Amino acid sequence: MTSAYILIASILILGGLIAALGDRLGSKVGKARLTIGNLRPKQTAVVVTVFTGTLIAASTFGILLAFSKSLREGLFQLDEIQKQLRITKADLEELSTDKEETEKELQQVKTEQSAVEKKLESTNKNFDEAKQQLKSFSSQAVQLKADIQMLLNERKQLRDNKIQLDQQVEQLQQEVSRRDEELKQGKAQIAEQTRTLNQRQSRLQSLEKQQSNLQAEINRRDAEITKLDQAIDEKDRVLKDREAQLKQLERESAYLQRQVAILEQYYQTYQELRERKIAIVRGQVLSIGAVRLVVPKAGKDVIDELLRKANRTAIELVGKESVKPDERVVKITQGQVQQLIQNLQDGQEYVVRIIAAGNYVQGEKEVRVFADIALNQKIFSEGETIAIISMDSLDLTDEIIQARLDLLLSATQFRARRSGVLGGIQVGDGRLKTVVDFIETVKQLEGGLDELQAVAMEDTKTIGPLKLRLIGIKNDDIILETKGE
Numbered sequence: 001m002t003s004a005y006i007l008i009a010s011i012l013i014l015g016g017l018i019a020a021l022g023d024r025l026g027s028k029v030g031k032a033r034l035t036i037g038n039l040r041p042k043q044t045a046v047v048v049t050v051f052t053g054t055l056i057a058a059s060t061f062g063i064l065l066a067f068s069k070s071l072r073e074g075l076f077q078l079d080e081i082q083k084q085l086r087i088t089k090a091d092l093e094e095l096s097t098d099k100e101e102t103e104k105e106l107q108q109v110k111t112e113q114s115a116v117e118k119k120l121e122s123t124n125k126n127f128d129e130a131k132q133q134l135k136s137f138s139s140q141a142v143q144l145k146a147d148i149q150m151l152l153n154e155r156k157q158l159r160d161n162k163i164q165l166d167q168q169v170e171q172l173q174q175e176v177s178r179r180d181e182e183l184k185q186g187k188a189q190i191a192e193q194t195r196t197l198n199q200r201q202s203r204l205q206s207l208e209k210q211q212s213n214l215q216a217e218i219n220r221r222d223a224e225i226t227k228l229d230q231a232i233d234e235k236d237r238v239l240k241d242r243e244a245q246l247k248q249l250e251r252e253s254a255y256l257q258r259q260v261a262i263l264e265q266y267y268q269t270y271q272e273l274r275e276r277k278i279a280i281v282r283g284q285v286l287s288i289g290a291v292r293l294v295v296p297k298a299g300k301d302v303i304d305e306l307l308r309k310a311n312r313t314a315i316e317l318v319g320k321e322s323v324k325p326d327e328r329v330v331k332i333t334q335g336q337v338q339q340l341i342q343n344l345q346d347g348q349e350y351v352v353r354i355i356a357a358g359n360y361v362q363g364e365k366e367v368r369v370f371a372d373i374a375l376n377q378k379i380f381s382e383g384e385t386i387a388i389i390s391m392d393s394l395d396l397t398d399e400i401i402q403a404r405l406d407l408l409l410s411a412t413q414f415r416a417r418r419s420g421v422l423g424g425i426q427v428g429d430g431r432l433k434t435v436v437d438f439i440e441t442v443k444q445l446e447g448g449l450d451e452l453q454a455v456a457m458e459d460t461k462t463i464g465p466l467k468l469r470l471i472g473i474k475n476d477d478i479i480l481e482t483k484g485e
């Protein structure tokens with residue numbers, strides 16, 4: 001029993017090792033896109049998997065035949081055992097027939113013995129009657145003596161016949177006992193052979209079950225390979241889509257850079273015309289906050305607090321020298337305030353921003369603003385990939401890494417704004433040293449990177465900020481990333 005457990009454990013371990021080796025070899029072949037002859041890489045991976053499955057089945061069957069003598073006998077000597085079983089059954093049937101004939105002969109002998117005993121009893125009765133007649137008829141003594149002598153002779157002969165019949169009966173009984181013993185031995189031998197045959201059939205069924213399990217495992221592996229091929233095709237398609245998106249983002253970034261240059265030129269001309277420096281630009285956020293009204297009457301107080309924050313920000317920007325600290329600089333219509341309070345009455349959480357309505361230079365004492373409201377909902381989940389760029393250059397200089405990183409952050413900001421994030425973007429713990437260390441680490445890598453990813457560090461709502469974790473990918477593995485807080 002211990003050797004059987006060791007054999008089973010060896011088969012399982014060897015099958016697992018060969019399966020792992022086949023899986024690893026299939027992965028290497030799939031990734032390296034190797035080919036055999038004129039086969040495609042996908043077909044080559046299928047051939048390698050089929051060869052591995054065949055090797056598993058062959059090794060398992062070889063181990064079973066090498067270490068199990070009963071299995072070898074069951075597979076190669078089963079026909080001979082069944083032939084012996086048929087011969088033994090025929091001998092048993094012949095012994096049963098002989099036994100029945102012997103029992104019939106014994107019954108006939110017993111019948112003849114009973115008839116002789118009855119005749120002897122009748123003779124004894126006649127002898128007694130003759131004795132009585134001898135006493136009463138002395139004249140017939142001679143005749144009676146002759147008759148008596150004859151009867152005695154007949155009696156003796158009958159006794160001799162009885163003894164002979166008894167001997168024959170005893171011999172027949174011994175023959176029947178011998179035949180019964182041979183019959184028992186034959187039955188025992190048949191029972192032993194039947195038990196052996198059942199054991200071998202059970203082992204054969206177990207082997208067939210193992211073969212079925214191996215076939216099911218091979219089918220499962222084939223299905224997994226098909227899924228992997230589909231996943232690779234899907235990944236290629238996604239990669240092409242992302243490259244197209246990246247090209248689009250690059251075109252949009254170039255367009256935005258041109259627009260920024262135009263705006264810079266416009267602002268420069270505007271500043272030269274005004275001869276004063278612009279302190280607040282149109283669309284600049286002066287204050288922002290997440291608001292949920294638990295008590296409806298508290299809406300006015302919340303809006304007033306946001307306006308006070310915007311007022312302090314505006315005073316800081318236009319210059320404290322020309323404006324008193326408690327002076328009201330920001331101006332908003334009462335209708336906008338009432339409309340804003342009404343929109344906040346549904347009990348949901350909103351992001352409220354106070355935004356400058358125009359451009360204002362330093363020294364101005366009035367800044368027109370308007371309020372913007374948006375539902376504060378989850379935009380990105382923790383671990384979600386925001387943007388990806390490829391790193392196809394092996395010569396990663398500071399300029400190339402910085403340009404790629406700027407492009408990644410621009411794409412991230414573009415998607416964040418398009419998705420509805422109103423707050424800022426923060427890399428890691430927000431320190432400049434974190435980004436610098438990441439750039440230095442990328443520069444020192446041998447062989448470069450395949451791509452850079454910007455991943456959300458935590459769940460991000462509309463109000464932000466969007467905290468990012470930068471990840472470097474090489475051969476689908478993460479080899480470096482920025483640390484969180």
